[in-house]
Amino acid sequence: MRTKLVAGNWKMYKTLREARSFSEQLTEFADLLLNTRHESLICAPFTALFGLHDQLAQMHVKLGAQNMHEMAEGAFTGEVSAPMLKELQCEYVILGHSERRQYFAESDDAVARKAMTALDQMLTPIVCVGETLEEREAGATRSVVSRQLGPVLQALKSQSAKELDATALVIAYEPIWAIGSGRSSEAKDAEEVAAWIRSLVTASLGSDAASQVRVLYGGSVKPENIVSYVEQPNIDGALVGGASLQPASFAALVQQVATITS
Numbered sequence: 001m002r003t004k005l006v007a008g009n010w011k012m013y014k015t016l017r018e019a020r021s022f023s024e025q026l027t028e029f030a031d032l033l034l035n036t037r038h039e040s041l042i043c044a045p046f047t048a049l050f051g052l053h054d055q056l057a058q059m060h061v062k063l064g065a066q067n068m069h070e071m072a073e074g075a076f077t078g079e080v081s082a083p084m085l086k087e088l089q090c091e092y093v094i095l096g097h098s099e100r101r102q103y104f105a106e107s108d109d110a111v112a113r114k115a116m117t118a119l120d121q122m123l124t125p126i127v128c129v130g131e132t133l134e135e136r137e138a139g140a141t142r143s144v145v146s147r148q149l150g151p152v153l154q155a156l157k158s159q160s161a162k163e164l165d166a167t168a169l170v171i172a173y174e175p176i177w178a179i180g181s182g183r184s185s186e187a188k189d190a191e192e193v194a195a196w197i198r199s200l201v202t203a204s205l206g207s208d209a210a211s212q213v214r215v216l217y218g219g220s221v222k223p224e225n226i227v228s229y230v231e232q233p234n235i236d237g238a239l240v241g242g243a244s245l246q247p248a249s250f251a252a253l254v255q256q257v258a259t260i261t262s
């Protein structure tokens with residue numbers, strides 16, 4: 001049984017002070033957060049991570065980062081490594097978000113190397129994939145997602161001999177045209193791509209791994225529509241941008257998923 005995951009991606013929003021204020025206000029919803037059977041997670045900017053962990057942990061909300069470098073240390077000015085995130089008690093890291101691919105030229109191979117490092121350091125990678133509107137209209141969604149995931153699955157296949165836990169992988173399907181646009185994917189379309197992603201995992205890593213890997217949907221998810229995605233058989237949660245920024249809205253996302261997991 002895969003545990004559902006409600007993950008907030010704050011992107012480049014919230015100073016440390018604002019992040020602390022969020023977690024203080026979130027305590028109003030502590031009972032709800034403590035009594036769910038699914039996981040909830042905030043992926044905050046690096047500068048807010050240190051100040052967030054303790055209060056979020058008291059509400060069983062986990063902490064994650066939005067990126068990391070593939071090396072554990074080195075002369076990489078401005079970068080942050082997996083051991084640094086681990087020490088701040090991060091359990092997850094988002095990798096290959098479309099904004100990083102688009103604005104910071106992250107390649108499929110680089111994302112795969114980062115994912116391997118994260119797994120090696122016992123951080124759960126949330127690897128993001130998804131097509132542009134142009135690609136969707138050209139009927140290329142499956143081939144784009146296959147291309148993006150290929151190096152990750154290939155690396156996992158060869159690494160599983162080294163006993164990395166392939167099943168710790170989380171894959172987020174985020175169609176780029178749905179991000180921040182208010183134009184979310186139809187749940188049945190998102191489910192179709194999630195099923196395709198699972199079939200790719202089956203082909204590379206086998207059906208056991210495929211039945212354990214979690215696949216999230218992201219793109220204009222709100223409390224009003226989250227259930228329509230998370231109730232799909234191949235969708236195990238959501239990666240949420242804008243609607244995760246306010247405590248009441250984040251709590252409402254968690255509450256909505258609780259209606260189908262309790």
Ligand SMILES: O=C(CO)COP(=O)(O)O
Pocket residue numbers: 009097174178179180181182218219220221239240241242243
């Ligand atoms: O990019 C996203 C999450 O990673 C989605 O953002 P929105 O929920 O704001 O559309």
